[in-house]
Amino acid sequence: MMGGELKRMDLTMCTTTHDPAPLSVEECERARLARDPAYDGRFFTCVQTTGIYCRPICPARPPKPENVTYCTTAAAAELSGYRPCLRCRPETAPFSPAWNGSQTTVARALRLIEDGALDGPGASVDGLADRLGVGARQLSRLFRKHAGATPLQVARTVRVQRAKRLLDDTDLSMTEIADQAGFGSLRRFNTVFAEVYHRPPSDYRNRKRKGRGSPTGHRALNPEPLRV
Amino acid sequence: MMGGELKRMDLTMCTTTHDPAPLSVEECERARLARDPAYDGRFFTCVQTTGIYCRPICPARPPKPENVTYCTTAAAAELSGYRPCLRCRPETAPFSPAWNGSQTTVARALRLIEDGALDGPGASVDGLADRLGVGARQLSRLFRKHAGATPLQVARTVRVQRAKRLLDDTDLSMTEIADQAGFGSLRRFNTVFAEVYHRPPSDYRNRKRKGRGSPTGHRALNPEPLRV
DNA sequence: CAGAGGACGGAGTCCGAAACCGGCGACGGT
DNA sequence: ACCGTCGCCGGTTTCGGACTCCGTCCTCTG
Known part of the structure; x- marks a missing residue:
């Protein structure tokens, strides 16, 4: 024992705010050997031979019972001189900031x-991953x-939306819009836009403007509704 | 015509040092439409409508015959006001520095x-590729x-060879050797070394030293020959 | 105490398949 | 003459499956 952590049956005296019932050593033993996720965060395993403490779900080889004591909090384990396991990282409980790490990324x-x-020459998913450190x-x-989509799918959607706004709100040329929207070429702009809107960008712009009337008041005959 | 390049049949008057026989316009036409690699470097196609010149093997859509003239050198084409095609890059002929680009990489x-x-925390093939710009x-x-091998296969071989030299030439500990050889852990060092030499590293060192005699002159009984 | 090795899951590596990409040329409309 | 569209093309990128590598933990032995 490295000091301060609860010896075997002593767990019955100690509860945490989210632990409705105290745990027996036998229950802890069962839970850690089974790597039972329901017990994650309810107690911590302290390994005397290595000076390391773990979560019940740690995938490392289970230490022998005679080498183990239990704590109810990570803080208590650290106060007793144990350091966190680098496998199960007991200092990062479910719903903690570390748990949100990948979502944040x-x-x-x-x-x-x-x-x-992901736009412009040299831009790539490899490069983006590198910037994010993964x-x-x-x-x-x-x-x-x-996100339920791939990075390129997201980028393509973003480019098309930028282009649409530029078509609606500016008199820029197609070449200029393609460039500002993030497409590397007019050719690609034409292709992707047509895939999404089923018509070339200039046609979209013309129909959009005819649909809201020209300065002369004339409306396009039989305007075809936009399909997106 | 943009000037200076040879009109149709005029090619018969012009040869290059590596061209044993002059080319007819018909022959050039056939070669470029067939994208015949044997003619690569022997003549260049000048496209009047775009002001671009190409190699006979250019994968772009073949221009119409009436829009084409021929030159025997890239320099002649440029003197006539054409710019090199960004697809087939006529300024980079076979065996040129550009051709050697990937081997250099x-x-x-x-x-x-x-x-x-590829050693140490954070090192990766992704990162290496990024440094090389591919x-x-x-x-x-x-x-x-x-190279006939993957980047990691190469790295693994390099690490083992470093470790072997350190085992032979130093009295460093296994942990220290693992670290200096580029292995991130003693565990991995042990595994990889055993895969290559069929014995743990310390065993290798011991046998190697017994094999060349100790200061007392005692030789190991029945020394087992090393298998690599 | 150092070293060896079993066990483990997350991340990395590798690869084939498919998609993306940008360039070229033709053509039509203005 | 210029702009815009689109067919064609091959090199590179993207993607995801399969598998390997990797570092960590723990035990045990010398």
Whole structure:
């Protein structure tokens, strides 16, 4: 024992605010050997031979019972001289900031894409992943999990939306709009826009303007409703 | 015509040092429409409508015959006011420096790996590719093509060789050798070394030293030959 | 105390398949 | 003459599955 942590049966004397019932050593033993997620955060395992403390769900090889004591909080374990396990990271409980780490990464990525991180020569998903400090494959996984779309799908949507606003709100040329929207070429702008709106961008702009009337008041005959 | 380049049949008057026989316009026409690699570098196609000149093997849509004239050199085409095509890049002929580009990239990568670019926390193939200015997937392809092994296979070989030299030439501990050889943990060092030499590193060192005699002159009984 | 090795899951690596991308040229409309 | 659209094209990028690598923990031995 390194001091201060509860010995075997002593757990019955100690509860935490979210623990409706005190835990027996036997219950802790069962829970950690089973890696039962329901007990995650309810107690911590202190390993005397290594000086490390863990969550009940730690995937590391379970230490022998005679080498173990239990604590109800991470703080108590640290006060007793144990350091957090680098596998299960007991200092990051569910719903803690660390738990939100990957979601935060995706949120940052989405902002970067809005800001054009995937546009222009040399821009790439590899490069974006690097800026975020994660592997490209891992970023892909996080996008699928938290955003339900791939980074390029997000970027393509953002580009089309920018182009649409520029078509509606400016008299810029197609070439200029393609460039400012983040497309690397007029060719790609035409292709992607047509895929989304089923017509070329200039046609979209013309119909949009005819639909709200020209200065002469003439309306387009049989205006075709926009399909998106 | 933009000036200076040879009109149709005039090619018969013009040869280059590596062209044993002059080319007819018909022959040029056939060669460019067929994208015949044998003619690459022997003549260049000048497109009047766009002001661009190409190699016979250019994958772009073949221009109409009436829009085409021919030159025997890239320089002649440029003197006539044409600019090089950004697809087939006529200014980069086979065996030119540009052609050697990917081989040079792999050579640089190998040097970087020797220098530990794939060792240590945060090191990755993604990161190496980024330093070389190519995509990770593309780097993988180039390694397969020019080195016959993957980046990690190369790195692993380099690490083991470093470790072997340190075992032979120093009295460093296993932990220290693992670290200096580029392994992130003693555990990995043990595993990889055993895969290559079929014994743990300390065993290798002991046998190697017994094999060349100790200061007392005692030789190991029945020394087992090293298998690599 | 150092070293070896079993166990483990997250992240990285590798690869094939598919999509994206940008360039070229033709053509039509203004 | 210029702008815009679109067919065509091949190199590179993207994506996701499959698998490996990796570092950590723990035990045990010398």
